[in-house]
Amino acid sequence: MRESHQVHPLRAELAATLRLAGPLALANMLQMAVFAIDVIFVARLGQEALAASSLAVAIVAVLMMGLNGVTGAVAPLIAAEVGRRRNSVREVRRSTRMALWLAVGLGLGAVAISFFGEWIMLATGQEPRIAAISGHFIQVLSLALVPMAIANVLRTFVSALGRPFFATLITALAIGVNALGNYALVFGNLGMPALGLTGSALASTITACVTVLAYALAIGTDRQLRRFHVFGRWWRPEWSRLRQMLALGLPISATLIAEGGLFSGAAFLMGRVGEAELAAHTVALQIAAFAFQVPFGIGQAATIRVGYHYGAGDRAAIGRAGWAAIAIGLAFVGVSALAMLLFPRLFISAYIDVDAPVNAGLVALAMQYLFVAAVFQLTDGVQAIVAGALRGIQDTRVPAIIAIVGYWAAGFATSVVLGLFTPLEGTGVWIGLAVGLTVAAILLLARWHWRERFRLVPETAPSPHAAPIIHAAIA
Template identity: 30%
Template sequence: MRKTETMKQKLRQLFVILIPILITQLAMYSMNFFDTMMSGNYARADLAGVAIGSSLWVPVSTGLAGILIALTPITAHLIGAKKKDEVPFSVIQGIYVAITMAIIVMAAGKLLLNTILNHMNLEHHVELVAKHYLYFLAIGIIPLFIYNVLRSFIDSLGMTRISMVITLSSLPVNVFLNYIFIFGHLGCPAFGGAGSGLATAITYWLITIFAAVVIHFRHPFSAYRIFTKWTAPSYTKWKEIFSLGIPMGLSIFFETSIFSAVTLLMSSFGTVVIAAHQAAMNFASFLYMLPLSMSMAMTIVVGFETGASRFKDAKDYSKIGIAFALLLSAFAGFMLFLFRIQVAGMYSTDHQVIKLTARFLLFAVFFQLSDAIQAPVQGALRGYKDVNVTFLMALISYWAIGLPLGCLLANETSLGAYGYWIGLITGLAAGAITLSSRLYIIQNRTLQKSI
């Protein structure tokens, strides 16, 4: 990361950071993409089981990962303010936080999972797949959370290409392990959809070990000597991480959990609808990696500039990021509209599932523009360390507007399952409007203080 003077330099630096993040996010989500696609090609009941399991897991994992992502603006500010000696302490404390949260999640899952699944109207095989998928996935929770901390440190230095290489190298391994555990090869039994959870858990261990080795031995990370001095847990640093991270995590949780809540509510429509909804949502989430990557890049560059008190530069980066995210998402939405039937065919050979998935994907087209605004805006706000009001806006937009409207349309009109998707689109649009207003206020406030 370096200071930039012109818009051309800013654009160049943003792309140097963004492109590896985008490839990394696409590769990370490709694990879930291949889990879903390969499970669907095993059996539609297995696709539905993975849908239920991932709907319980994704909001928890992304929400808690959002807490750990607080390390990105924390270390970016320290680097921007030339306080590099404080970075290793922050990273080690982040690892302690990650391990603690992972243990709590596993304990809670052990206590609550059976009760939650028993209260859902699921076919017996679908419930078994969901349960064993989550049991297998639990093997990789601790390394996954630690990896989020290590990646936050790597990205805060602007070295996002390293995260890209680590994640890309693990993707073919994940696909190969899916092939073994889902379909039963090389002497392993066929676990069906549940086997994708085991494949993903092993992959999480591999990328965490790889990241730790890179940080310990490769310059410039090795200069920070992260693993050479393990300090005792610090209440003060944990408080800083949680005070910044909890609103960030809750904001992400409220956004991702509404999608999971809709999937769980879809269980009343039967296995075919669950499978088609999950396939469409999985691909829509894959496309969401475009604005999400811009969001993460915004956190890095805006955090770096605000840490150095260059508030006009931070504002310029925000404008570039939002404009480019809109352009990318509009193109992605157009391509999805054209090829929705072909996309649906990747997830299943069942004619009913393909037909219904293609219909759901029409609604997914409208996700793109709202996501293109609200995601980079959230990333910029995190760069300013403005997270509390953002969290409240997300709560209201998704849970007070989007989900109630979806329930009303799904249960009180002839729209049925499609009503939930209309509710989701409305909630995302409300979030885009309110968050943009907040960013405008924060940018003007910081600029006035700097005068």
């Protein structure tokens, strides 16, 4: 669908980004609701179970981020291919096929790593009983890694080709499946055995498998998506495409692991501070992560929108797409930060009973951490969106270095010093998170601002045949 010539280009870009980012952000928030269901059910098992599961999820989350980083390179590749030429069926199919190969191959490697979960926890100084419970939990939960990686590839495929609403609908389905699975397997309802933590892990695995089947069904029944035949000749290798995806994806993976590792590392620091601090950290982080899903979705949309224009060789449109996404993100994070500052107990009450005397200490700690989270909402949102825009122009190596320096040299180091060697303890750990995100946001924003000076954008004029394809892809 051609955009009206009477509409200002920036306004048109804002509208296009919102059309794409809306369903993606909603799908991300629904995905967090899937994870929140696990926390809500596990929290009813007691503080020990919640602490053990949070450590396991911290490891699985880092592994999943690594997988999503490598396979997520399919997003800028598909976007650039669609923007570059009118008929891109073969190129899109090859990219998606190689992403699925990586999802399975690397996913199996991640499963193998998960079996060392208890050893990792003991090596980081966690309490032995918590480490033992968590180690078993992570082994069962690791079964979900491969289907989750496959689902991420298929989600990227449908979104980049103008069907992001499928991601929203399928994630909504996953909420119901996960809730039913937890209800039946954690406490032994519906004639199923009461498996406790193991039941929650099995529910997550079942949910991931159902999600993959739902995406396959959506792709097979949608007229536009079906013509790409992404499951056809799945055994046929495309080695050059695989190498290209690894070249782009490994730095993205390093970036996501650096960020995920920062928060997972914070969980391990909290485990050393105390069990109550770790439980409060888990609740506060769930709330902050839920709010983050909107700027994260905007960043995903920025990758696709910038990628379209990058493939078409339109330098001006590349800039508009990136800045439009940043503007939309800033508007949202301002609102979310204000909500966290004004209504912290309301958000915390979604996870625990804030009026129960036994939870008084946990609630007080969670409110302290949530205050810091509200403060760093701005920089967290900016760094996610700018990183997405840079991926759209296939710039991933330097951003990976920026992430490692910002998150770890600045952020985690601050968390260690303030959390373990000052009276701030848990609050000090969260201040470190804020420092890391802020440093990364400043450096990434500078790189995006000077993208032409760094020669990150094409110097050729845009193709006159590409624009209709770019806009049709999100119509």
